[in-house]
Amino acid sequence: MKAHIKMTGELHAAMLKDLTRQHPFAAERVGFVFGRLGSLSDGGRLILLTRYHSIPDDQYVEDHTVGARIGSDALTWAMQAVYHGRPVREGIFHIHLHGHRGDTGMSATDSREIPRLIPGFQSVGRDAGHGIIILSLDHGAGWVWVPGSAEPAHVDCISVIGAPIGVFERRRSK
Amino acid sequence: MSKDRYSRQSFLGANSEELISRCTIGVPGLGGGGSHIVQQFAHIGFQRYVIYDYDAVEESNLNRLVGADLTDVLAETPKLHLAKKMIYNLQPNATIRGFACKWQDKPEPLRECQIVLGCVDSYKTREELEITCRRYLMHYIDIGMDVHGKDKPVIGGQIIQSSPGGLCMRCMGFLTDEKLATEAARYGDAGHRPQVIWPNGVLASTAIGLAVDLVTNWTRRSRTHAYLAYDGNEGTVRESLTLRNLAIKECPHFSVSEVGDPILVEL
Numbered sequence: 388m389k390a391h392i393k394m395t396g397e398l399h400a401a402m403l404k405d406l407t408r409q410h411p412f413a414a415e416r417v418g419f420v421f422g423r424l425g426s427l428s429d430g431g432r433l434i435l436l437t438r439y440h441s442i443p444d445d446q447y448v449e450d451h452t453v454g455a456r457i458g459s460d461a462l463t464w465a466m467q468a469v470y471h472g473r474p475v476r477e478g479i480f481h482i483h484l485h486g487h488r489g490d491t492g493m494s495a496t497d498s499r500e501i502p503r504l505i506p507g508f509q510s511v512g513r514d515a516g517h518g519i520i521i522l523s524l525d526h527g528a529g530w531v532w533v534p535g536s537a538e539p540a541h542v543d544c545i546s547v548i549g550a551p552i553g554v555f556e557r558r559r560s561k
Numbered sequence: 562m563s564k565d566r567y568s569r570q571s572f573l574g575a576n577s578e579e580l581i582s583r584c585t586i587g588v589p590g591l592g593g594g595g596s597h598i599v600q601q602f603a604h605i606g607f608q609r610y611v612i613y614d615y616d617a618v619e620e621s622n623l624n625r626l627v628g629a630d631l632t633d634v635l636a637e638t639p640k641l642h643l644a645k646k647m648i649y650n651l652q653p654n655a656t657i658r659g660f661a662c663k664w665q666d667k668p669e670p671l672r673e674c675q676i677v678l679g680c681v682d683s684y685k686t687r688e689e690l691e692i693t694c695r696r697y698l699m700h701y702i703d704i705g706m707d708v709h710g711k712d713k714p715v716i717g718g719q720i721i722q723s724s725p726g727g728l729c730m731r732c733m734g735f736l737t738d739e740k741l742a743t744e745a746a747r748y749g750d751a752g753h754r755p756q757v758i759w760p761n762g763v764l765a766s767t768a769i770g771l772a773v774d775l776v777t778n779w780t781r782r783s784r785t786h787a788y789l790a791y792d793g794n795e796g797t798v799r800e801s802l803t804l805r806n807l808a809i810k811e812c813p814h815f816s817v818s819e820v821g822d823p824i825l826v827e828l
Contacts, residue, residue, distance in 0.1 A: 423821030
């Protein structure tokens with residue numbers, strides 16, 4: 388299934404600005420961004436990002452085994468937001484930044500920790516798409532669980548519709 | 562291919578070739594305006610296209626349809642075929658998704674674009690294209706021309722950039738309920754408006770300039786919207802007076818949260 392994420396340049400800039408801020412104790416920041424679904428040809432899905440939620444400093448948990456860990460307050464807020472977004476099928480995406488340039492992807496810790504959040508989001512908002520986005524300073528990667536799917540689709544392209552336009556394409560293994 | 566191919570446009574930026582080659586362009590309507598548009602995009606190096614036109618070449622098109630000649634009239638060549646030929650002759654590895662129908666009949670492929678260039682006749686279709694571009698997050702660049710008066714003809718036209726989060730064609734005073742109602746009273750028929758090649762060329766080239774800037778940001782202007790007015794009698798393109806005097810700073814007509822497939826909400 389083809390999957391394509393789009394966002395405005397303004398939203399992309401706001402997320403980068405927030406995620407590059409230093410946290411009092413966590414090594415990196417995370418956030419939540421909301422997205423709605425659009426249909427593409429041949430069953431492909433478009434995910435159109437709408438708004439970003441910055442996680443307050445005090446909702447992080449001190450855990451030096453990971454770059455950042457958020458606590459139950461942040462997760463409860465996210466679940467409630469998904470619940471309230473049900474009428475418009477608005478899903479939620481966990482987002483964080485890898486502070487380098489170029490292609491990026493999930494680290495071993497990312498792969499182990501973040502996908503565990505998705506079933507919870509799906510249980511509250513089953514008609515929405517949820518997922519994970521990792522930005523680099525000038526690129527990005529994403530995974531989306533479309534409604535009814537237990538497995539994610541690797542996002543083929545992330546488009547930033549701003550000035551300038553950004554087109555971040557999935558790295559294909561040879 | 563020689564490294565010299567794009568050497569004359571290297572001022573667009575060191576990575577401009579790559580940025581240009583990754584961008585997907587939508588062109589619904591491949592007539593007098595659209596034929597200029599696809600030809601210039603192909604020269605610049607754009608590789609990905611979603612294009613629509615269901616018409617075939619007629620004799621009355623030859624005064625302005627770039628790429629068409631007398632044999633196309635005899636062969637009733639589809640305009641879609643002409644556009645593909647122009648692109649492939651310049652960019653043999655291009656990815657072209659071409660549809661011989663109205664874009665409204667097959668809208669899904671258009672949603673993958675980053676920029677849509679509208680070269681359509683009616684206000685209604687312009688409005689529909691802009692709504693689609695806002696809903697599926699695409700820059701929309703509109704071009705159009707008209708000739709007013711018979712004794713002393715006046716050629717006018719517009720190039721408008723409407724981008725998600727920025728001012729829309731209603732904000733900029735181009736689309737109005739009055740214009741839409743007048744057109745609707747004619748059953749949506751824009752009529753056979755006078756069309757000539759040179760204003761289309763000016764409008765298309767200016768629109769291409771806006772599009773290339775959106776992709777490469779070579780001017781460092783980061784435009785959120787634009788409304789340029791063409792005066793074909795004077796031979797000038799200037800920022801629209803309406804836009805210059807506009808008090809509005811934020812678009813009240815489109816919300817950035819109203820995106821994606823429409824959903825009927827039960828009350």
